[in-house]
Amino acid sequence: xxxxxxxxxxxxxxxxxxxxxxxxxxxxxxxxDFFVYALVAVGAYTYAVIVxxxxxxxxxxxxxxxGLNQSPLVGAAVAVVVCAVMSLVIGxxxxxxxxxxxxxxxxxxxxLILSAVITQQTSLFNGFTGVFGAxxxxxxxxxxxxSAYNIFFxxxxxxxxxxxxxxxxxxxxxxxxxxxxxxxxxEVAAAAFGHDPYVARLKAYVLGGALAGLSGTLLVxxxxxxxxxxxxxxxxxxxxxxxxxxxxxNMKGAVLGSLIVFGLILEGTQFLPxxxxxxxxxxxxxxxxxxLVMLAFLRWRPQGVLPEQHYRDVPRVRDDPLARLVRLxxxxxxxx
Amino acid sequence: MTVLLHSVxxxxxxxxxIALGSVAFSLQFSxxxxxxxxxxxxxxxxxxxxxxxxxxxxxxxxxxxAAVVAGGLAASILNLALMEPFLxxxxxxxxxxxxxVVFGLLAQNIILIVFGGSPATFQxxxxxxxxxxxxLWTNIDIETMISAVxxxxxxxxxxRYTKFGKSLRAVSDNPELARVTGVPYRxxxxxxxxxxxxxxxFAGFILAAYVGGLTPxxxxxxxxxxxxxxVVGGLGRPYGTALGALVIGVAMQVASAYVAPDYSESVAxxxxxxxxxxxxxxxxxxxxxxxxx
Numbered sequence: 067x068x069x070x071x072x073x074x075x076x077x078x079x080x081x082x083x084x085x086x087x088x089x090x091x092x093x094x095x096x097x098x099d100f101f102v103y104a105l106v107a108v109g110a111y112t113y114a115v116i117v118x119x120x121x122x123x124x125x126x127x128x129x130x131x132x133g134l135n136q137s138p139l140v141g142a143a144v145a146v147v148v149c150a151v152m153s154l155v156i157g158x159x160x161x162x163x164x165x166x167x168x169x170x171x172x173x174x175x176x177x178l179i180l181s182a183v184i185t186q187q188t189s190l191f192n193g194f195t196g197v198f199g200a201x202x203x204x205x206x207x208x209x210x211x212x213s214a215y216n217i218f219f220x221x222x223x224x225x226x227x228x229x230x231x232x233x234x235x236x237x238x239x240x241x242x243x244x245x246x247x248x249x250x251x252x253e254v255a256a257a258a259f260g261h262d263p264y265v266a267r268l269k270a271y272v273l274g275g276a277l278a279g280l281s282g283t284l285l286v287x288x289x290x291x292x293x294x295x296x297x298x299x300x301x302x303x304x305x306x307x308x309x310x311x312x313x314x315x316n317m318k319g320a321v322l323g324s325l326i327v328f329g330l331i332l333e334g335t336q337f338l339p340x341x342x343x344x345x346x347x348x349x350x351x352x353x354x355x356x357x358l359v360m361l362a363f364l365r366w367r368p369q370g371v372l373p374e375q376h377y378r379d380v381p382r383v384r385d386d387p388l389a390r391l392v393r394l395x396x397x398x399x400x401x402x
Numbered sequence: 403m404t405v406l407l408h409s410v411x412x413x414x415x416x417x418x419x420i421a422l423g424s425v426a427f428s429l430q431f432s433x434x435x436x437x438x439x440x441x442x443x444x445x446x447x448x449x450x451x452x453x454x455x456x457x458x459x460x461x462x463x464x465x466x467x468a469a470v471v472a473g474g475l476a477a478s479i480l481n482l483a484l485m486e487p488f489l490x491x492x493x494x495x496x497x498x499x500x501x502x503v504v505f506g507l508l509a510q511n512i513i514l515i516v517f518g519g520s521p522a523t524f525q526x527x528x529x530x531x532x533x534x535x536x537x538l539w540t541n542i543d544i545e546t547m548i549s550a551v552x553x554x555x556x557x558x559x560x561x562r563y564t565k566f567g568k569s570l571r572a573v574s575d576n577p578e579l580a581r582v583t584g585v586p587y588r589x590x591x592x593x594x595x596x597x598x599x600x601x602x603x604f605a606g607f608i609l610a611a612y613v614g615g616l617t618p619x620x621x622x623x624x625x626x627x628x629x630x631x632x633v634v635g636g637l638g639r640p641y642g643t644a645l646g647a648l649v650i651g652v653a654m655q656v657a658s659a660y661v662a663p664d665y666s667e668s669v670a671x672x673x674x675x676x677x678x679x680x681x682x683x684x685x686x687x688x689x690x691x692x693x694x695x
Contacts, residue, residue: 098496159679160679162679163679164678164679166495166496166499167437167495167496168678170499171626171629171633171674171678172674172675172678172679174626175626175629175630175671175672175674175675176671176675178626178667178668178671179668179672182664182665182667182668183668185664186665299622300507303503303504303507306500306503310500344515347514349514350514350515351511351515353507353510353511354507354508354511354512356507357504357507357508357511358508360500360504361484361504364488364493364497364500364504365487365488365491368497
């Protein structure tokens with residue numbers, strides 16, 4: 067039971083990283099992006115082929131590129147860089163002229179093309195069967211028992227989510243973060259103040275891509291295997307559900323939404339007793355539950371549980387105790 | 403040369419199916435200006451309704467009616483239960499698009515619960531291949547193309563020569579002006595959704611017969627092909643869309659003969675991306691359409 071709960075929370079945290087990636091792209095920059103889950107897959111595949119040993123040269127039918135036998139850290143770094151570069155290329159083309167729904171349709175078509183290529187070209191990532199055996203990073207050194215390793219991985223994911231949250235929170239309140247949201251709200255006004263909308267959006271797109279690659283790395287490191295069935299378009303819809311429920315533009319909301327959608331609704335319901343009248347319908351019922359909750363939020367609380375914070379609603383620098391002291395000292399000096 | 407001609411022949415059949423699906427999609431878009439992401443799932447609903455009718459009776463007319471009614475019902479439910487309340491709330495367009503995404507998710511999974519996920523076979527009586535000029539078709543292929551021409555022709559008459567058609571064109575040109583000048587705006591939108599669903603349901607029936615079987619994701623996987631035809635031809639333009647369907651259908655079949663069958667859909671998706679990037683207003687459209695909205 068503990069093992070199962072740890073597994074559920076770990077998955078929810080891994081998806082939370084992907085949700086923050088989509089939240090940077092959609093919540094902050096306002097890009098209606100479907101490509102984010104393809105980048106989770108690209109990150110997962112890249113990590114796997116960097117970490118795995120070369121494909122065996124016999125007729126097992128197992129074929130994939132590279133097979134560099136590197137350490138997990140190298141694999142993760144390469145996966146993140148590959149996803150960031152891929153986002154740069156796609157973003158620099160798609161962000162030029164497309165917006166909103168049409169951006170979504172274009173990126174959706176790009177996901178389907180990528181999926182077809184990876185499924186058909188078995189020499190890339192072993193086609194439909196996928197890659198496997200890339201799991202349990204660091205355990206060759208740590209030598210933990212399965213249940214202890216499971217908890218170790220949960221803590222690792224927790225630390226990464228915490229780190230990502232801290233980084234994104236810094237970016238959120240940075241001048242760049244403010245400019246990005248200004249561009250989302252009113253492109254012309256932001257451009258009038260000297261912000262290049264295209265460059266700002268592209269930066270956010272690349273940042274989101276890097277985070278998606280990180281999430282893919284964690285996913286494949288945890289489950290050990292990855293194949294095209296693991297990234298159907300439905301997964302992106304689930305990420306959108308997580309963000310809308312949690313709070314579009316709010317990173318705490320993205321994490322909370324992932325815990326609700328992936329932890330509670332999709333994985334947590336495994337603990338419920340099965341419905342005898344509808345055998346084998348659990349997966350479909352879970353998807354329906356996510357859809358209905360998402361509809362309810364879109365209807366009655368479109369800003370989500372934790373809405374995006376506004377600049378005017380948070381304590382500014384002048385309310386900071388240190389800044390107040392500095393001002394007080396400066397004021398005294400001035401009056402003397 | 404024979405290979406090319408044969409694949410063009412198959413392309414014409416594919417184009418007929420795509421045209422039925424995408425003209426309905428485009429017509430709906432012209433009135434509501436929100437693409438319906440659940441459009442493919444309405445095709446699936448039509449196909450499963452036809453399958454249900456086939457298990458009861460082997461009458462093709464009954465199957466067609468079941469598909470058309472189910473499609474029209476599904477599209478009307480989407481409009482009345484979800485689109486109208488959200489439009490009344492003045493929800494942003496992206497939320498409305500997401501609502502159609504969720505409707506598709508719900509429809510797919512309800513079908514999964516009712517009919518199960520395993521592929522079902524769906525076949526109509528066929529005569530085998532017949533040589534028609536340079537092309538090679540079955541009687542179903544020929545009937546598919548005839549039905550597409552008849553349906554699109556009737557739609558043309560409806561749009562061009564009836565009062566409803568005039569109101570629909572008025573709404574699609576300028577909704578506010580149409581409303582002010584007394585066009586029954588809401589009724590036009592509702593009838594358009596009904597028509598869209600009926601055509602989509604029929605397209606689903608034809609698609610299932612063409613593929614020879616159906617799964618809960620039959621229509622969803624065809625959705626981007628439909629998008630491609632609509633965008634290449636000019637989204638919101640039923641006539642351009644019919645030509646776009648011709649381009650996409652023939653391109654897909656020629657590609658599957660010369661490149662690889664598995665990449666035929668990727669060719670359509672590639673054309674979609676190129677069309678959106680280079681000429682988002684469509685090949686057959688002259689006016690500027692503001693896509694930055």
